[in-house]
Amino acid sequence: MHAARVLIVGGGIGGLTAAIALRRRGFAVEVIEKDPDWTVYGVGIIQQSNVIRAMADLGLLEEYLGAAFGFDHVDVYLPDGRRAARVPSPKLVEGRPANLGVARPALHKVLGRRALREGAEVRLGVTATALDDDGAGVTARFSDGTEGRYELVVGADGVFSRTRRTILPDAPEPEFTGQSVWRYNLPRPAEVDCLRAYDGPTGVGLVPLSTDLMYIYVTTSEPGNPRYPRAGLAAAMRGKLKDAPPGIAELAPRITDDEGVVYKPEDCLLLEGDWHRGRVVLLGDAVHATTPHLGQGAGMAIEDGLVLADELSRAEAPEAAFRAYRDRRFERCALTVRLSRAICDAQLGKGPPVDQAELTAQMFEVMARPI
Numbered sequence: 549m550h551a552a553r554v555l556i557v558g559g560g561i562g563g564l565t566a567a568i569a570l571r572r573r574g575f576a577v578e579v580i581e582k583d584p585d586w587t588v589y590g591v592g593i594i595q596q597s598n599v600i601r602a603m604a605d606l607g608l609l610e611e612y613l614g615a616a617f618g619f620d621h622v623d624v625y626l627p628d629g630r631r632a633a634r635v636p637s638p639k640l641v642e643g644r645p646a647n648l649g650v651a652r653p654a655l656h657k658v659l660g661r662r663a664l665r666e667g668a669e670v671r672l673g674v675t676a677t678a679l680d681d682d683g684a685g686v687t688a689r690f691s692d693g694t695e696g697r698y699e700l701v702v703g704a705d706g707v708f709s710r711t712r713r714t715i716l717p718d719a720p721e722p723e724f725t726g727q728s729v730w731r732y733n734l735p736r737p738a739e740v741d742c743l744r745a746y747d748g749p750t751g752v753g754l755v756p757l758s759t760d761l762m763y764i765y766v767t768t769s770e771p772g773n774p775r776y777p778r779a780g781l782a783a784a785m786r787g788k789l790k791d792a793p794p795g796i797a798e799l800a801p802r803i804t805d806d807e808g809v810v811y812k813p814e815d816c817l818l819l820e821g822d823w824h825r826g827r828v829v830l831l832g833d834a835v836h837a838t839t840p841h842l843g844q845g846a847g848m849a850i851e852d853g854l855v856l857a858d859e860l861s862r863a864e865a866p867e868a869a870f871r872a873y874r875d876r877r878f879e880r881c882a883l884t885v886r887l888s889r890a891i892c893d894a895q896l897g898k899g900p901p902v903d904q905a906e907l908t909a910q911m912f913e914v915m916a917r918p919i
């Protein structure tokens with residue numbers, strides 16, 4: 549399938565990674581992204597050593613690390629504000645950090661720039677209105693009135709993927725877990741030099757993103773999945789921190805800008821069946837959306853892109869490549885979704901108590917395996 553023409557629907561983390569990996573293997577790649585401004589919200593994410601390894605495989609390591617703040621351990625704090633433990637994280641790339649925090653816009657810039665530099669064509673403000681797969685190829689019609697013919701289509705359009713609904717109409721829909729995350733950027737004090745996670749009934753923590761920046765997160769139970777109007781979001785987030793431990797409580801008054809608050813319900817999805825139909829295949833949150841408790845959602849989307857490109861470059865026909873890709877990815881992604889969900893349910897009192905440190909160690913052990 550070496551020089552096949554590929555349409556990628558969605559220019560997010562997974563779609564851009566797939567674009568880079570496919571271009572590096574000689575595929576002709578077109579990305580459509582529905583957001584005309586190609587923006588992402590301002591706060592950051594945590595990534596682990598398996599993502600650092602994946603970035604090295606993509607030839608992106610220096611740019612990626614340059615955009616991020618690396619660290620080698622996680623500090624766990626008690627509800628009274630005392631540090632309980634400093635937990636080292638395993639490293640998979642010698643001489644490089646074990647974990648990092650990276651602002652989404654910074655990561656997006658690294659991936660977007662590289663996709664363009666590798667020769668992917670990116671069209672913004674465009675969605676696919678129809679994907680007609682006739683067995684020999686896919687004719688796509690687009691929202692701007694144009695149409696194109698492709699040998700393969702990759703649906704990387706996130707947890708509420710329209711591509712998934714088009715090709716697999718009977719697939720399960722994402723489920724709201726009952727928990728949401730509030731996040732806000734703040735200046736980073738020098739002493740916040742690794743992830744600080746606070747134990748207690750409300751999950752709260754600090755994540756360094758750069759020399760100057762960190763973000764604060766708080767996970768809350770949100771029965772009924774309420775919608776919060778933008779006006780008043782900062783006051784609402786401060787309210788969620790009213791019982792926060794020392795070290796966090798004094799940061800709450802600095803959450804003042806409604807526009808800076810990122811509130812996200814946690815939606816979960818795991819597609820147990822096929823991840824493709826005909827010549828159209830799915831990756832990332834479109835097939836395995838996880839809660840953020842293990843910091844692996846974006847990592848799984850990134851690894852998907854690498855593995856899909858690898859399988860497509862070796863196969864004669866899409867069916868074999870898509871099956872091999874799903875076989876290589878399923879257990880790893882399923883574990884991430886299931887363990888993260890178990891932590892989430894335990895926090896909400898909807899599931900049995902779990903030992904988060906034990907589940908994190910299990911995750912690290914699996915993530916260290918080759919992809």
Ligand SMILES: Cc1cc2nc3c(=O)[nH]c(=O)nc-3n(C[C@H](O)[C@H](O)[C@H](O)COP(=O)(O)OP(=O)(O)OC[C@H]3O[C@@H](n4cnc5c(N)ncnc54)[C@H](O)[C@@H]3O)c2cc1C
Pocket residue numbers: 557558559560561562563580581582583592593594595674675676704705706707709710711729812813814831832833834837838839840843844845846847848849
């Ligand atoms: C609160 C929260 C915290 C998280 N924290 C972390 C973390 O710390 N670490 C981590 O690894 N992961 C984290 N994640 C998970 C991570 O954000 C996702 O797993 C990751 O973004 C998935 O990448 P994706 O490319 O599959 O989807 P997305 O990043 O959602 O990208 C999908 C893209 O497709 C575009 N699109 C959608 N529909 C269409 C369409 N019809 N046509 C064209 N384009 C379309 C969207 O605009 C978007 O650009 C977190 C998630 C949440 C909700």
